[in-house]
Amino acid sequence: MSKGVRLSETWFNRGLWLIALLFASFLIGLGSLVVGDLPQVEDTLAVEQYVDPVAVAPIRSELSAIAKQADAKQGEIERLRLQAEDARNISAEASQTFDNWLQTRKATGLSDQDPELISRTKALDALKAKESELNRQISTLDQELLAINQNRDKLLARENVIVGGAQEKLSAQQNKQELRVFLYRLLLTLPLLLLAGWLFVKQRKSRQWPFVWGFILFALFTFFVELVPYLPSYGGYVRYIVGIVLTVIIGRYVINALQSYLERQKQEEQKPDTERREELNYDLALVRIGKKVCPGCERPINLEDTARNFCTHCGICVFDHCTGCKERKSAFARFCHACGLVTKQTVKA
Numbered sequence: 194m195s196k197g198v199r200l201s202e203t204w205f206n207r208g209l210w211l212i213a214l215l216f217a218s219f220l221i222g223l224g225s226l227v228v229g230d231l232p233q234v235e236d237t238l239a240v241e242q243y244v245d246p247v248a249v250a251p252i253r254s255e256l257s258a259i260a261k262q263a264d265a266k267q268g269e270i271e272r273l274r275l276q277a278e279d280a281r282n283i284s285a286e287a288s289q290t291f292d293n294w295l296q297t298r299k300a301t302g303l304s305d306q307d308p309e310l311i312s313r314t315k316a317l318d319a320l321k322a323k324e325s326e327l328n329r330q331i332s333t334l335d336q337e338l339l340a341i342n343q344n345r346d347k348l349l350a351r352e353n354v355i356v357g358g359a360q361e362k363l364s365a366q367q368n369k370q371e372l373r374v375f376l377y378r379l380l381l382t383l384p385l386l387l388l389a390g391w392l393f394v395k396q397r398k399s400r401q402w403p404f405v406w407g408f409i410l411f412a413l414f415t416f417f418v419e420l421v422p423y424l425p426s427y428g429g430y431v432r433y434i435v436g437i438v439l440t441v442i443i444g445r446y447v448i449n450a451l452q453s454y455l456e457r458q459k460q461e462e463q464k465p466d467t468e469r470r471e472e473l474n475y476d477l478a479l480v481r482i483g484k485k486v487c488p489g490c491e492r493p494i495n496l497e498d499t500a501r502n503f504c505t506h507c508g509i510c511v512f513d514h515c516t517g518c519k520e521r522k523s524a525f526a527r528f529c530h531a532c533g534l535v536t537k538q539t540v541k542a
Contacts, residue, residue, distance in 0.1 A: 209403040216407030224415045243359035252352050259345045266338045277327035284320040382420055385412040462507040469509055478525040
């Protein structure tokens with residue numbers, strides 16, 4: 194804590210800074226909601242809005258019919274494959290039975306004249322023929338399904354050409370919409386930043402400074418942080434350009450303020466010591482002494498040297514002697530620290 198500053202005043206200042214931060218946080222929360230909801234002022238765009246219905250309707254109708262045909266063919270193929278699998282199993286069992294019968298039967302005559310052998314052979318051939326017929330039907334359906342799929346692929350390619358053109362139109366409109374939404378956000382945040390700059394220059398030391406600084410923090414956060422996620426590819430240029438302009442403006446202001454301050458200090462140092470101390474604020478003088486700098490010119494001074502009563506840089510009286518007890522004391526003190534005598538008021542309260 195700086196010497197000469199009241200303890201309660203220090204805590205009041207901390208409380209006021211807390212109010213400034215709370216005020217800024219609530220403003221930032223509100224600003225985030227507003228910035229995030231700005232896209233809702235624009236309609237939601239979809240690629241179907243830009244597809245030519247006259248061109249795409251016949252294609253999609255034919256694709257729907259082809260999908261039904263393909264489903265029907267696929268279902269028929271699955272049914273025939275199950276039948277072919279059953280026929281294959283039956284034929285395999287019959288062939289195995291026939292082989293076993295040939296090995297165990299006793300030939301009574303020529304095999305080609307054996308009626309049972311001929312009968313069994315014909316039955317086995319019939320099973321093989323049925324199996325072959327089912328496989329042929331499956332092959333035919335596979336060819337038909339392939340033709341259907343090829344026709345579907347051609348129609349899909351035509352549809353993709355139409356949808357691709359619509360996608361290009363959609364992208365163009367989305368870029369325009371993105372630019373408009375960005376401009377909405379910029380028109381909302383840029384004036385806040387300019388207002389914050391004006392408040393910084395004119396009102397940062399006013400009695401309402403907690404709200405001023407809270408608004409300044411809110412404006413800076415909204416423009417340089419909150420706006421960043423919504424910047425399009427070219428939005429970064431805007432942010433950096435604005436940052437450069439603000440830096441130049443603030444830099445010129447600080448440079449001019451510094452030059453004005455140095456000029457005022459030179460003029461102040463030309464005034465008589467008594468007049469300078471009468472114009473100097475009491476609390477400000479104590480704060481500067483507490484920092485071991487001259488209350489008048491703010492240059493470092495050696496407070497430990499009891500032989501030094503005046504600033505060697507500007508000549509202002511820093512220490513004098515009490516008119517009652519003759520004790521050396523601060524020339525800016527209102528009361529003598531040794532005897533408590535009221536000293537002559539030489540600085541503004």
